Amino acid sequence: MWSNEPRTLPDWIEDAYQILVAGTPDQQPNLSHEQAQDLLLAAEEFPAEPADAEYAIERLLDSGWLYAVDGELRITDPER
Structure with missing residues (x-):
């Protein structure tokens, strides 16, 4: 069944988004x-593995x- 509610991401990926927002000039x-x-x-506050960073970026893009x-x-x- 389809839902109109937005999909949520794991907290650590949402944290990655906040890190990118904070690190980008307005x-x-x-x-x-x-x-x-x-x-x-x-x-x-982010895992120090390049694969984790790549995974988070891909999930944010998706x-x-x-x-x-x-x-x-x-x-x-x-x-x-």
């Missing part, structure tokens, strides 16, 4: 894939919290 809410990974791996344009990642809604 005037330019986009970053390269590498910059996003570096921000996540530098955060103390869920529409991030989107990719011309090789850059953009934050969909920094007010979330």
Whole structure:
């Protein structure tokens, strides 16, 4: 059965989103894939494994919290 409720992500992936929002200037809410990974791996509250950073970015992309344009990642809604 389909539901109109938004899908939720695991807390650690939502935390990754907040890390990316906090690490992105308001005037330019986009970053390269590498910059996003570096921000996540530098955060103390995020697992220090590159595979975890990649997985979180992919889940954020799949869920529409991030989107990719011309090789850059953009934050969909920094007010979330």
